[in-house]
Amino acid sequence: MRRVTTGIATALLFAGSITAQVRYEDILKGAGQDWLTYSGTYQGSRYSTLKQITRQNASSLVPVWTYHVPEATGLRTSPIVYKGIMYVTNSNAVFALDARTGRLIWRYQDTKAKKRGVNRGAAILGDSVYLTTADNYLVSLDRQTGAVLFSRNFADANKGTMSTSAPLAVKDRILVGSAGGDSGMRGFIAALSPKDGSEIWRTYTVPAKGEPGSETWSDLHEWGGGGTWLSGTFDPDSNTLFWATGNPWPDFSGKPRLGEDLYTCSVIALDFETGKMKWYFQFTPHDVHDWDAQSWPMLLTVPWKEADGRTTKRKVVIHANRNGFYYVLDRETGKFLRGAQLIDNVTWAKGLDDNGKPIVIPGKDPTPEGNWVCPSVKGATNWMSQSYNPGTGLLYLLTLEECGMFTTSSQKPEPMKNFAGGAATEPGGQVILRALDPATGKRVWQYPMTGSARMWTGVVSTASGVVFSGDDDGHMIALDGTNGKHLWHYYTGDDLTASPITYEADGKQYVSIASGTNIFAFALFEPVQQ
Amino acid sequence: MRFLFFVLAPAALLAQHGENSVAPRNPAMKDPNAVAAGAKLYATSCAGCHGPDGTGGRGPNLIHRLESNPLKDDELFNVIRHGIPGADMPATSLSDDDTWRLAAFIRALTGPAIETDVPGDVAAGEQVFWGSKAGCGNCHAILGRGSRMGPDLSDVGGRMPLAQIRESLMPPPKNDPSRDHMLAGKEGVTITLKSGQVIHGIARNRSNYSLQVVDESGKLWLLRMSDVKDLKIMEHSMMPTDYQTRLTSDEMRDLVAYLAHQSLRPRGAFQESAEGSK
Numbered sequence: 001m002r003r004v005t006t007g008i009a010t011a012l013l014f015a016g017s018i019t020a021q022v023r024y025e026d027i028l029k030g031a032g033q034d035w036l037t038y039s040g041t042y043q044g045s046r047y048s049t050l051k052q053i054t055r056q057n058a059s060s061l062v063p064v065w066t067y068h069v070p071e072a073t074g075l076r077t078s079p080i081v082y083k084g085i086m087y088v089t090n091s092n093a094v095f096a097l098d099a100r101t102g103r104l105i106w107r108y109q110d111t112k113a114k115k116r117g118v119n120r121g122a123a124i125l126g127d128s129v130y131l132t133t134a135d136n137y138l139v140s141l142d143r144q145t146g147a148v149l150f151s152r153n154f155a156d157a158n159k160g161t162m163s164t165s166a167p168l169a170v171k172d173r174i175l176v177g178s179a180g181g182d183s184g185m186r187g188f189i190a191a192l193s194p195k196d197g198s199e200i201w202r203t204y205t206v207p208a209k210g211e212p213g214s215e216t217w218s219d220l221h222e223w224g225g226g227g228t229w230l231s232g233t234f235d236p237d238s239n240t241l242f243w244a245t246g247n248p249w250p251d252f253s254g255k256p257r258l259g260e261d262l263y264t265c266s267v268i269a270l271d272f273e274t275g276k277m278k279w280y281f282q283f284t285p286h287d288v289h290d291w292d293a294q295s296w297p298m299l300l301t302v303p304w305k306e307a308d309g310r311t312t313k314r315k316v317v318i319h320a321n322r323n324g325f326y327y328v329l330d331r332e333t334g335k336f337l338r339g340a341q342l343i344d345n346v347t348w349a350k351g352l353d354d355n356g357k358p359i360v361i362p363g364k365d366p367t368p369e370g371n372w373v374c375p376s377v378k379g380a381t382n383w384m385s386q387s388y389n390p391g392t393g394l395l396y397l398l399t400l401e402e403c404g405m406f407t408t409s410s411q412k413p414e415p416m417k418n419f420a421g422g423a424a425t426e427p428g429g430q431v432i433l434r435a436l437d438p439a440t441g442k443r444v445w446q447y448p449m450t451g452s453a454r455m456w457t458g459v460v461s462t463a464s465g466v467v468f469s470g471d472d473d474g475h476m477i478a479l480d481g482t483n484g485k486h487l488w489h490y491y492t493g494d495d496l497t498a499s500p501i502t503y504e505a506d507g508k509q510y511v512s513i514a515s516g517t518n519i520f521a522f523a524l525f526e527p528v529q530q
Numbered sequence: 531m532r533f534l535f536f537v538l539a540p541a542a543l544l545a546q547h548g549e550n551s552v553a554p555r556n557p558a559m560k561d562p563n564a565v566a567a568g569a570k571l572y573a574t575s576c577a578g579c580h581g582p583d584g585t586g587g588r589g590p591n592l593i594h595r596l597e598s599n600p601l602k603d604d605e606l607f608n609v610i611r612h613g614i615p616g617a618d619m620p621a622t623s624l625s626d627d628d629t630w631r632l633a634a635f636i637r638a639l640t641g642p643a644i645e646t647d648v649p650g651d652v653a654a655g656e657q658v659f660w661g662s663k664a665g666c667g668n669c670h671a672i673l674g675r676g677s678r679m680g681p682d683l684s685d686v687g688g689r690m691p692l693a694q695i696r697e698s699l700m701p702p703p704k705n706d707p708s709r710d711h712m713l714a715g716k717e718g719v720t721i722t723l724k725s726g727q728v729i730h731g732i733a734r735n736r737s738n739y740s741l742q743v744v745d746e747s748g749k750l751w752l753l754r755m756s757d758v759k760d761l762k763i764m765e766h767s768m769m770p771t772d773y774q775t776r777l778t779s780d781e782m783r784d785l786v787a788y789l790a791h792q793s794l795r796p797r798g799a800f801q802e803s804a805e806g807s808k
Contacts, residue, residue, distance in 0.1 A: 098742055100752070105752075112794070142674070144678065
């Protein structure tokens, strides 16, 4: 035996085994010490009740650890944290890290997955961590050891479907989405059993021929896209899931799919028990600019001025869309209540009509020569996280002021063989973090950034009124949520490509974010205890 | 404990079974008939130096060599064709087709066990694995059954070459310290905390400052070294070294067959391509 004996005893800071199970009720509580679901809360608000890091002390933040994810090139993962363990993902892989030190506890990699692709994160429920592989296997791993409990396929990668989104764990189900809409596939959301991955229900986002909504397609139903490549939100009161859907395929060529192309570029409300669609709202009918609706359908209750002058509270779904507009919808019916322009430059539509439909300016579709349109293909915002803070009453989100050239291709679109029936440029623009009044979409403050519009990071905010995000140059930043004032920054040396979270371990609050290649964790400075 | 080597060395695994090896230029590389024909060529041309199962003899162990120094298919072809100048590896005079067949067999030999034909009775091997005589399940798990202290074996056949599975059941060779199987991530430890609590288990990770340990019941402990009064590290792996005497040769064969059969993906599954950004 070798023996390692430590020096004089110090206070026992943390010496515990990790035994409790993650329950639905724990996730329902929202983000505090732990961060148990992609957005921290089922409402999609990415808000944490932690308040150790304040507007007054945020300037004392320091990096505590960095974990380099092997083979990472553009990490999209949003960490899950439970009782001092952090779970991050890369393509077909999960890494369990000691959340206080960044040390690797276990690693799972599916080396035989047929595809590789980005992965946005894991889910946690019971004693399992759930990953979806790029070729559509739901994998259940023992959260303490990484031991495999099952690995089960839920969609055929040979039909264009891939999986990139973080699964959503609700009650006794794991909700999974589908990606691949840029090269032809048929989008769906599926509810799977957390015990063995068996299917409970599946709802397609593009109707089959003859089904209601199929009349909005002239052809290509089977390959129409409508990917569901971002996790969704859940309303426990009405037992309803809300999911955003992606672009119709082919992306830039509308001729093979004349019509509104339901239910692409929409938000859909699904009954949790059956998967049946309760309502839908389509932001961009017959999209030809690849403006997926993959931004958050956030569930808020906002002060509302009724027609008779009374101010009440209203349950709404708010959504900032890639097409340049901001929407407020009734949560129960999906009815359009209010809209606003999200960014300064929108050239494809004059605005929204009373039903929330865009008032389209003719001649803005992609052409063989190219058409210059604002926003660009990357959109006014995108899948990066937004944060609603009940303390400040503000919605924080990253927006992009960028225009681009949209062209069509003479090549015939063939499913899974060529991209999109055209192309679009991303010449560069300005990323601006904006604080909005969520009930109206009106700007309260903004934080413009330098950079080349390559970032993919989002926002998390806390009960102490601090907003954490990343800038377009690779800095992790902290801002005062009330006025946007800069509090702190740290250069990560890389583009930031995923959204931040915050958690607590051993009584210490951390903020964590993935860059292209690394996971970083920050906390307030403390001298090393000897 | 040897099994953990591959769990913690997926970079080597990927390199070995990455794009180059799974997108062969020559169709023989995935053809079972070519692999079978290659096996005969191997027995007559290669086994004399590299051993009948590729684990070496006068010549190097091919499994270890290709794990640490992966070759692309055409590089493997060229080594067989031209030998290694300056070393004992001679050139061959095989036809192109036969050279590809031989390369296909070597790829199967050094690739995951699930891809090879393994002698033995899988069902009988299952009895051995879970029975008290071998007692594998006291430390290892397969799809949630068994103990989670040791490395998970749910995908052992999908990741580990057959020869390496066999090797894992043998005592580490005395003449090869690099095969001591006491790599970081699988050290058996006994920890006494300053609180007086004692924990036995495997240190998944350990530094001068912190410890991540899975105990005998499969519980994970996240510890700071400042909380540890005493840490004893076992000199040898907790993996038993007496299976050759504990089990009959039939039981060993069947156990290997059962382990080789454990794969999360079916035989023939392999990674295709990199794509997908949304």
